[in-house]
Amino acid sequence: MSQPKLRLREVRKEFAHRGDTFVALADATLDVRPGELLAVVGPSGCGKSTLLDLLGGLTTPSSGEILLDGRPVTGPGLDRGIVFQQYALLPWRTAQGNVELGLEAKGLPRAERRETARRFLDLVGLGGFADRYPHELSGGMKQRVAIARSLAFEPDVLLMDEPFAALDAQTRESLQDELLRIWRATGATIVFITHGIDEAVYLGQRVAVMTSRPGRIKAVVDVDLDVSAPDVRSTDAFGAYRHRIWSLLQDEVVRAQQHELAPREDLAHV
Structure with missing residues (x-):
């Protein structure tokens, strides 16, 4: 085992x-x-x-x-990535900007951050909402962004x-x-x-x-x-x-x- x-x-x-x-x-x-x-x-x-x-x-x-x-x-x-009940999105960042947050912590170059964030937004079904701000998203969409953000830096x-x-x-x-x-x-x-x-x-x-x-x-x-x-x-x-x-x-x-x-x-x- x-x-x-x-x-x-x-x-x-x-x-x-x-x-x-x-x-x-x-x-x-x-x-x-x-x-x-x-x-x-x-x-x-x-x-x-x-x-x-x-x-x-x-x-x-x-x-x-x-x-x-x-x-x-x-x-x-x-x-380890954490997704809370409260979405904890930064209101001044777009969906893509929020997903890129963890990638910035990993030190990824800008172009790679952008490509990775887009890929994970696509994965959670939000490929067309990358430029939307949290106040423009429904509760379910905000939670999808939070999940994409946690997955994007590929935690174990x-x-x-x-x-x-x-x-x-x-x-x-x-x-x-x-x-x-x-x-x-x-x-x-x-x-x-x-x-x-x-x-x-x-x-x-x-x-x-x-x-x-x-x-x-x-x-x-x-x-x-x-x-x-x-x-x-x-x-x-x-x-x-x-x-x-x-x-x-x-x-x-x-x-x-x-x-x-x-x-x-x-x-x-x-």
Whole structure:
């Protein structure tokens, strides 16, 4: 078996809060395989975003280790791209200018930056919008630009923190299909954080289920679906995966609510 692309071993993350210690993650252990799309679900407040920040090197673990290709993650790097729920586009730059941002950090010459940015805008279906500014783009188009920007510098791993959560249902499903197409075209390793079980089952080759706070990896479910099949979300197989993951999550959602870590409506969204 090949070495994991990403490896978390007994990762703990604590924060100081009003003189007390707040434990966001405790003994989180997980392997991410090279080239896989791994979805991560869990109740609100369980540490999903903290997990992604740790993988991105935006914060450091209190204990435990995080390895990328066997090397410790000690900070941010161009070997990892991050796509947040908020598009984080620079409003004074065009779509192409935003995509070129990471390429500038790599020191690519202007002509090469321009060609690469155009290629990745084409990849996300925005070839005709290179000169548009963020305020001229829809929410779904802005998120496509953010994805293109993260992919353009060809990171080893793409980390996505609920990137489609703010979009309407139709746009969200469209971008889910786009992400699968891009993933197959690029062979990238993707870790996708989501609240939605349906989204996790549709996108993930595997789905990691987290406990309520402090977050741990409760289970990892292998998903074997042909998502190119017509109306796959209505099939018995899809429903069976959804039920299995919901069963793993149900107690965690209740526990999170009891600790006032999640609003009641989360039962409708996890």
